[in-house]
Amino acid sequence: MVDKMLMMILIPLITAFLTTIILKQHKVVWTLFLAVSGYLSYTLFTMYGAWDLTWSIELGYKIFDSNLVLSLANNPLGWFFAFFASVTTMLIAMFSIAFNDDKHDSKTAPIWLILIFANIGIFFAQDWLMFFGMWEMMSMSSYFMIAHGKEIPAKAAKFYLSLSLVGTSTLLLGIISVARLSQTFDINASIDSLINLFATDYNKAILYIGLFAVTFFIKSAVFPFYMWPSKAYAESPDDFTPFLSTVMSKYGIYGIVLFILPILQNADIPALGQINEPAYILAVLGAITSVLGTILAIFETDMKKLFAYSSVANIGYIVMGLSTLSIIGIQGALFHSINHMVIKSAIFLSLAAVIYRTGEREMHKLGGLAYRMPLTFMVYLLGIISAAGIPPLNGFASKWLIIQALMSQNMLFVVIAMIFASTGAFMYLFRVLASVFLGQLPDKYKHIKEAPLLMAIPMTIIMLLMLAIGVLPGIIMKPVNAVLIGMGYDVQEASWTTVHSAFSNSDLNVTNIFYIFMAGAAIALVFYLFSAKSVKVTQDDNYTAGELPSDWGTTPERFNFSYGFYQPFKEMFNPMMDLISFDRWMAAFGKIVERISNGLSVLYTKSEGAILMLYIGVAILIIGGWII
Amino acid sequence: MMTVFNIILYSLFAILVGLIFLGIGRKVAARVHLRYGPPFYQSIIDVIKLMSRESITHNFVMDLGMVMALTGLIGTMLYIPIAGHIAFESNTNIIVIMYLMAIGHLGMAMAVSASGNPYANIGVSRALTMMLGYEVPFFTVMLGLIIYNQSSSVMVINLAQAGSIWNWNIWQMPIGFIAAEMALQAMMGEKPFDAMIAPAEIASGPMVELSGRYLGLGFLTKAVGVFVETALIVNFFFGGGTSVITFVIKQLEVFLIAVIFDNIFPRYKIEQAVKFLWIFPMGLAVIQLILLAI
Numbered sequence: 001m002v003d004k005m006l007m008m009i010l011i012p013l014i015t016a017f018l019t020t021i022i023l024k025q026h027k028v029v030w031t032l033f034l035a036v037s038g039y040l041s042y043t044l045f046t047m048y049g050a051w052d053l054t055w056s057i058e059l060g061y062k063i064f065d066s067n068l069v070l071s072l073a074n075n076p077l078g079w080f081f082a083f084f085a086s087v088t089t090m091l092i093a094m095f096s097i098a099f100n101d102d103k104h105d106s107k108t109a110p111i112w113l114i115l116i117f118a119n120i121g122i123f124f125a126q127d128w129l130m131f132f133g134m135w136e137m138m139s140m141s142s143y144f145m146i147a148h149g150k151e152i153p154a155k156a157a158k159f160y161l162s163l164s165l166v167g168t169s170t171l172l173l174g175i176i177s178v179a180r181l182s183q184t185f186d187i188n189a190s191i192d193s194l195i196n197l198f199a200t201d202y203n204k205a206i207l208y209i210g211l212f213a214v215t216f217f218i219k220s221a222v223f224p225f226y227m228w229p230s231k232a233y234a235e236s237p238d239d240f241t242p243f244l245s246t247v248m249s250k251y252g253i254y255g256i257v258l259f260i261l262p263i264l265q266n267a268d269i270p271a272l273g274q275i276n277e278p279a280y281i282l283a284v285l286g287a288i289t290s291v292l293g294t295i296l297a298i299f300e301t302d303m304k305k306l307f308a309y310s311s312v313a314n315i316g317y318i319v320m321g322l323s324t325l326s327i328i329g330i331q332g333a334l335f336h337s338i339n340h341m342v343i344k345s346a347i348f349l350s351l352a353a354v355i356y357r358t359g360e361r362e363m364h365k366l367g368g369l370a371y372r373m374p375l376t377f378m379v380y381l382l383g384i385i386s387a388a389g390i391p392p393l394n395g396f397a398s399k400w401l402i403i404q405a406l407m408s409q410n411m412l413f414v415v416i417a418m419i420f421a422s423t424g425a426f427m428y429l430f431r432v433l434a435s436v437f438l439g440q441l442p443d444k445y446k447h448i449k450e451a452p453l454l455m456a457i458p459m460t461i462i463m464l465l466m467l468a469i470g471v472l473p474g475i476i477m478k479p480v481n482a483v484l485i486g487m488g489y490d491v492q493e494a495s496w497t498t499v500h501s502a503f504s505n506s507d508l509n510v511t512n513i514f515y516i517f518m519a520g521a522a523i524a525l526v527f528y529l530f531s532a533k534s535v536k537v538t539q540d541d542n543y544t545a546g547e548l549p550s551d552w553g554t555t556p557e558r559f560n561f562s563y564g565f566y567q568p569f570k571e572m573f574n575p576m577m578d579l580i581s582f583d584r585w586m587a588a589f590g591k592i593v594e595r596i597s598n599g600l601s602v603l604y605t606k607s608e609g610a611i612l613m614l615y616i617g618v619a620i621l622i623i624g625g626w627i628i
Numbered sequence: 629m630m631t632v633f634n635i636i637l638y639s640l641f642a643i644l645v646g647l648i649f650l651g652i653g654r655k656v657a658a659r660v661h662l663r664y665g666p667p668f669y670q671s672i673i674d675v676i677k678l679m680s681r682e683s684i685t686h687n688f689v690m691d692l693g694m695v696m697a698l699t700g701l702i703g704t705m706l707y708i709p710i711a712g713h714i715a716f717e718s719n720t721n722i723i724v725i726m727y728l729m730a731i732g733h734l735g736m737a738m739a740v741s742a743s744g745n746p747y748a749n750i751g752v753s754r755a756l757t758m759m760l761g762y763e764v765p766f767f768t769v770m771l772g773l774i775i776y777n778q779s780s781s782v783m784v785i786n787l788a789q790a791g792s793i794w795n796w797n798i799w800q801m802p803i804g805f806i807a808a809e810m811a812l813q814a815m816m817g818e819k820p821f822d823a824m825i826a827p828a829e830i831a832s833g834p835m836v837e838l839s840g841r842y843l844g845l846g847f848l849t850k851a852v853g854v855f856v857e858t859a860l861i862v863n864f865f866f867g868g869g870t871s872v873i874t875f876v877i878k879q880l881e882v883f884l885i886a887v888i889f890d891n892i893f894p895r896y897k898i899e900q901a902v903k904f905l906w907i908f909p910m911g912l913a914v915i916q917l918i919l920l921a922i
Contacts, residue, residue: 368744370687370689370742371687371689374688377689381738385731385734388730388734389727390727390728390730390731390734391724391727391728391731396727399727400721400723400724400727403723404723404780407771407774407775407780410775410921412771412775412917412921415771416764416767416768416771419763419764419767420760420764423759423760423763423764424760426730426733426734426756426759426760427756427757427759427760430734430737430738430741430752430756431753433738433741434737434741434749434752438689438738438741438742438744439741439742439744439749440744501780503774503778503779503780503781504778504779504781504784505719505779505781505783505784506719506721506779506780506781507719508719508721508724509718512716512718513703513724513728516635516703516706516707516716516718517699517700517703517728517731519632519635519702519703519706520639520698520699520700520701520702520703520706521695521696521699523635523636523639523698523699523702524695524696524697524698524699524702524845525695527679527698527844527845527848528691528694528695528698528841528845530679531678531679531680531840531841531844531845532679532680532681532682532683532840532841533682534682534683534684534685534691534840534841534842535682535683535684535685536684536685536686536687537684537685537686538686539686539687539744540744541684541686542743542744542745542837543745543747543831543836543837544745559744559746560744560746560749561746561749561750561753562749565749565753566753566756566757568754568757568897568898568899568902569757569760569898569899569902571899572899572902572903
């Protein structure tokens with residue numbers, strides 16, 4: 001039998017090279033892409049439970065007296081992320097076939113396949129060498145994906161790349177220091193040795209964890225690295241943005257769950273409240289991330305940037321959930337990771353369909369598309385209902401778990417931040433709904449058609465998924481609990497319908513909420529049906545205080561209230577946001593660096609500088625010689 | 629079968645009580661203005677009239693949204709214990725109630741936004757901003773209750789206050805009660821927090837395009853909303869009630885306080901309102917929370 005694990009990473013790689021040859025045939029290329037992601041999803045599905053599946057290769061070198069080995073192994077945590085990531089990829093791939101037509105083809109399938117190869121590698125890596133290699137591969141290939149050979153995207157991608165480079169270098173530093181400590185590159189061994197280090201040298205251990213944390217925070221855009229998504233997501237190909245937001249933002253989360261969480265949980269760290277100090281820092285960073293992400297999303301007028309910030313806010317929730325160090329919180333965080341994948345793929349795919357049809361990304365230039373693209377509208381509507389965490393769709397149960405966990409750990413001010421963020425979410429989610437799908441339909445979009453069939457199919461599947469997970473949270477909670485058992489937590493098998501929390505009288509039957517919602521709908525529908533009929537009027541037949549809109553020469557585009565939708569709110573927050581804009585600090589820092597380096601470069605390029613250097617060199621020699 | 633019967637009974641009861649409250653509110657407002665005022669059942673007549681008149685719609689989203697609004701509020705109401713009775717076996721979780729209520733707001737906002745009238749959109753943008761304003765202090769107060777009782781179930785909080793009148797949470801956490809009352813004023817959209825409706829300024833905002841059955845559904849949503857919001861306060865601070873009648877009387881008191889304040893205050897601008905909500909009620913709620921945590 002061929003090694004399943006090896007096949008799984010080789011097939012994307014081989015297909016990547018194959019597709020490079022036939023890059024012009026975009027239909028074939030993207031169908032191959034779909035086939036590969038379908039194959040991965042199927043293989044991963046069959047791999048559930050087969051936790052002894054491994055693959056490894058000895059490199060024949062020795063460092064720290066141990067053989068260097070590259071190894072992959074099936075494990076519950078990696079499987080959990082890899083499986084749901086590849087299912088999401090499959091749905092996006094189906095969308096991509098229709099999206100990448102003659103006009104829109106971004107010719108990125110080969111790089112994307114390499115990215116998927118790195119994806120599998122990261123989730124199943126057992127040693128730091130493999131992990132680092134795949135991490136680097138992922139950073140590089142995603143840079144090329146975002147840039148996709150265009151000028152403006154390349155600028156955004158450069159920003160992403162420079163942050164990624166910082167991330168990979170701290171990761172390398174962290175790996176080397178931890179490997180020196182444990183004398184091996186094995187991930188589990190390094191966790192144990194760091195736990196031991198906490199007992200002897202607390203500060204050093206925190207420093208080592210910090211090195212890893214910076215990398216993971218950068219990849220998942222946790223504060224203070226929250227600003228790259230708005231640039232990178234907005235400029236990347238429209239069908240790749242869902243992948244960035246759903247799968248790639250989870251690498252950091254995976255890293256935290258894999259490496260940092262077990263250490264914080266098991267190491268001998270002085271308690272602070274019901275958790276400990278590093279966990280509190282994690283919680284506060286998560287809270288800041290979600291609040292900042294929310295506020296910035298409310299300000300945004302570009303819909304892809306808006307949802308980039310929304311992704312940042314959601315990562316904040318997940319980090320807060322993890323920081324509780326309680327079973328409920330980790331359940332909620334893992335559950336929310338998957339929910340975020342489903343929700344954001346629904347939202348970004350429906351927006352991609354809008355962009356595919358209209359070619360417009362600025363919200364205030366659109367409007368009334370619900371009447372031309374009803375299916376896309378429904379997908380988006382259900383997407384925002386779940387993103388806002390409203391039952392009976394899927395976002396609710398995971399948010400509920402996180403909030404309950406935060407409350408039962410007495411992390412009061414973190415809960416308030418969470419509530420602020422999730423109430424603020426209504427504001428930005430609704431803004432896109434109102435500006436893009438509702439309101440007046442501009443004349444130039446009068447003849448827009450619904451998204452093509454191949455886009456409609458994945459969107460419908462995602463819609464059904466949101467409803468299914470919302471009604472039966474067990475679909476995700478069962479694997480989540482398998483992960484927790486794999487990580488050594490004491491949990492029962494999850495039920496299909498009910499989620500629990502640590503409080504008294506808090507077994508929440510999520511399926512019942514669906515029934516109650518349906519009962520409410522039935523009663524509301526009775527009132528609706530038993531009232532007098534209504535007449536349909538045209539869109540500009542509006543109450544305008546006795547005057548006709550045409551009297552002022554206004555057109556449907558101008559008769560929309562959507563540009564400064566939250567202007568008063570923006571004015572309230574602007575002074576504060578200016579103060580804490582990390583972007584600006586970076587710019588100022590960049591300027592200082594530029595000045596210094598300009599000054600230094602004079603030393604090499606100008607002749608006076610060279611003479612000065614010579615003098616300095618001579619002076620150093622003399623002084624050095626004198627001292628010695 | 630019993631559950632289905634209960635659900636219908638509870639919903640109709642909430643709608644009826646809510647409509648009568650609105651009618652009494654109009655009567656009291658009239659008396660504050662030294663007018664005679666309409667009879668207390670006027671709102672019921674209004675709804676029947678509106679439902680039987682022809683109305684205009686712009687598209688299917690408007691119909692969907694209005695039904696969704698009423699759906700959300702009725703769903704919320706079914707999770708709230710009324711004098712210890714619940715419509716069906718549930719744990720009456722506060723977070724569920726808060727989030728289910730949101731679907732009502734979302735449906736309403738969607739429906740009026742679909743009408744394509746800029747006034748409606750301005751109203752919605754203000755309403756959502758206001759929501760961020762009141763939801764945070766209101767939740768902070770509830771957080772205090774949750775931590776105090778170590779449970780997020782309304783029923784548990786309610787039962788913990790049983791016995792004497794001195795067990796009511798209004799005596800345990802008076803500062804939190806004041807904060808919750810201020811947030812409630814904004815939640816019900818009464819003055820000084822009615823910038824989203826502002827009849828003289830943006831022509832009643834969200835309601836501008838609604839007519840006939842849509843306005844009727846809006847009325848019903850408002851009625852159930854009033855019932856839900858006052859019931860929450862009664863359950864949290866006034867110990868629920870021994871019978872349905874005392875429960876409804878307590879609700880009416882809470883509602884009338886809001887109506888009287890509504891009639892003697894002018895209107896805040898939206899940013900003033902949000903700032904006020906984040907400074908005073910939020911400050912009081914945080915003080916209460918700290919007092920409880922110590």
